[in-house]
Amino acid sequence: MILAFWISFFIIFYTFFGYGILLYALVRVKRIFRKPFLFSQLYDLPTVTVMVAAFNEEDLIEEKIANCLELNYPKNKVQFIFITDGSSDRTPELVAKHPEISLLHENQRLGKMAAIKRAMPFVSGQVTVFTDANTFLNKDALTQLVKHYQNPKIGAVAGEKKIMVNQSADASSAGEGFYWKYESALKKWDYELYSNVGAAGELFSIRTDLYQPVETDTIIDDHMIAMRIAEKGYIIAYEPNAYALETASADSGEELKRKIRIAAGGIQSVYRLKKAANPLNNPLLTFQYFSHRLLRWVLTPWLMILLFILNILIVIRYPEYGLYLITLFLQISFYIAALLGWFLESKKIKLKAAFIPFYFSMMNYAVIAGTFRYYKGAQSAAWEKSKRK
Secondary structure (H helix, E strand, O other): OHHHHHHHHHHHHHHHHHHHHHHHHHHHHHHHHOOOOOOOOOOOOOOEEEEEEOOOOOOOHHHHHHHHHOOOOOHHHEEEEEEOOOOOOOHHHHHHOOOOEEEEOOOOOOOHHHHHHHHHHHOOOOEEEEEOOOOEEOOOHHHHHHHHHHOOOEEEEEEEEEEEOOOOOOHHHHHHHHHHHHHHHHHHHHHHHOOOOOOOOOEEEEEHHHOOOOOOOOOOHHHHHHHHHHHOOOEEEEEEEEEEEEEOEOOHHHHHHHHHHHHHHHHHHHHHOOOOOOOOOOHHHHHHHHHHHHHHHHHHHHHHHHHHHHHHHHHHHOOOOHHHHHHHHHHHHHHHHHHHHHHHHHOOOOOHHHHHHHHHHHHHHHHHHHHHHHHOOOOOOOOOOOOEO
């Protein structure tokens, strides 16, 4: 029991903190021996296609279109494609008012991946940029993304996702913002070491000729599109100066719904990304994929439950070992704080001190719930929109 306790503790610590510490140390060593790739200012900008899949976004679509048209990129080198399949509101009508945008619309809704697959034959750009309809890009996003393609080893570039959090943020807002700040640091170091292990659909790009069709029932299309390119031996770069802004989930219930869907998609991707998980194919990519993704999606949330149960059993079996009384007290205190965070948010009481244990616990519960949902076949590939603030 004691051995299982410490193995579980080590894996949990490594998943959420240890990998970040090790990654940073490896990056510091690499900086000594290898200089970063130098970008040329005389780089001939490639042609770009910006693709937006929008479903019933009439409240935001005009703002999204304006945001796209204001991007700093040569007008003769950028193409805009909006796919509004299945939309039953005015979204297709509003997009159709803009001749600068190619509108693709069908009444049937088969999910985002199906929409992307349908749109790819219409892409004319050397680089395809994917961005969500409810996010807004900084003006230099495209130029910041495409500069990485000067390096022939780069096959995809992930942008930055930023959550708008104000000073009176509730637990879901503050938790989501904190999570993405930590994720951004990991992505930066992942790229410095070798490659990112996925991309967020809010903003990422690929070399168009490297696009590999992904199964239509794919739940997290952004992750799969990018990782299929990484499996070919190309690097997924990360560019924090190209970012997509969006508001946080409306509340913890909406954020939980989103996390469960991502978790179900994560389990699905584990079965489909066999090369990424095979160290004989690319050992460094596998190390990063295992440490940053697989442990979170497959193992660690279950180990948190096991750790708590083992701690109780050890205290009962070996009451003379005071250390385990302390660890049990700390675990109980942490989960009480998480419950407090949940209770306060349900009462619309804003207390930032409780958001970390609350959000952390919710995130790991979502993985367990998402795993059950995937194996039950209850997760559709069609995106169910989360309400945003």
